[in-house]
Amino acid sequence: MVRHFLAVLLATLAVAAPAAAQNKAGKADFKPPPKLPAMAPAAVIPGTIAPTSDEDILFLDLSSGGRVKIVLRPDAAPKHVERIKTLVRQGFYDGTIFHRVIEGFMAQGGDPTGTGQGGSKLPDLEPEFNELPHVRGALSMARAQAENSANSQFFIIFQPTLKLDRQYTIWGRVIDGMQWVDAIARGEPPENPTRIVKASIAADKVPPPAPATPIPATALSLPPTPPTNPPPR
Numbered sequence: 001m002v003r004h005f006l007a008v009l010l011a012t013l014a015v016a017a018p019a020a021a022q023n024k025a026g027k028a029d030f031k032p033p034p035k036l037p038a039m040a041p042a043a044v045i046p047g048t049i050a051p052t053s054d055e056d057i058l059f060l061d062l063s064s065g066g067r068v069k070i071v072l073r074p075d076a077a078p079k080h081v082e083r084i085k086t087l088v089r090q091g092f093y094d095g096t097i098f099h100r101v102i103e104g105f106m107a108q109g110g111d112p113t114g115t116g117q118g119g120s121k122l123p124d125l126e127p128e129f130n131e132l133p134h135v136r137g138a139l140s141m142a143r144a145q146a147e148n149s150a151n152s153q154f155f156i157i158f159q160p161t162l163k164l165d166r167q168y169t170i171w172g173r174v175i176d177g178m179q180w181v182d183a184i185a186r187g188e189p190p191e192n193p194t195r196i197v198k199a200s201i202a203a204d205k206v207p208p209p210a211p212a213t214p215i216p217a218t219a220l221s222l223p224p225t226p227p228t229n230p231p232p233r
Contacts, residue, residue: 056081057202058088058172063195064183067208069176070139077128080141080150080171087120087152088199097193098184105161107184108142109196110153114189119151127169134164137174137181156181 058070074081087093098109099116111118127147134140134157142153150169158181174181184194200206 054202055085058084059198059200059202059206059208060093060196061198061200061208062180062184063197064180064185066180067177068174068180070172071175072172073130073132073170076130076132077169077171079125080128080169083122083125083152084154084171085201086122088201089204092120092152093196093199095195095197097189097195099189099193101184101186101190101194102188103186104159106155106157107181107194108153108155110142112152114193116153119153122151124148125150125169128171129166129169132165132170132173133160133162134168134170135160135162137178138170139172139174140164140168140170143168158182 056072056074058072060068060070062068072081072084092112093110096109096112097114098107099111099114100108108116112120125141125148127143127150132138136157136159138157139154140157141150142155143150154171156174185192187193197209198206
């Protein structure tokens, strides 16, 4: 059985969105909803609470260009939040790719193999299905068909997909930097996948990676300019 793929029953696929399983008919049936505006501050996003502690803030520094700020929800999914924090502090997610990214649906990552079949060495998690909706910016745990097969893979929702509610465990929500999520390369897998450069918890005070510094022209080693007239012999 393919582990940790985002899987949805065929009936759900026909009316909502394709699952992580490679089902061609399901993909053909999927119709992305209309584009929504960029994320608003957490205080005005319905169903989002402002974080009360830096322990409940996750940063994802993406190769697509910037830092994504995510509020964690230990009140709704304590075991999943604990797992995410553990893996983040182990450096597990650093360098991993978003291996399955579907326009208008979601971006899936968190697999160290980059294939959609990998996970961590930690035990799989029991589900913590909750009342949080799969709306734009929601982070939810990917799994195989078995409800207790979530481990390390997760997905970020581009557009509302409410048919996934109470089938997958939501554990967080983007509250800043959604434009960098929108910039994640599409594909299954993408030709040039977007990577998580660094994942960190705000309480650990990890600065964002420094952007690559271009080499100034004066630092280049160039051959000397030949004289206009050759010297006499």
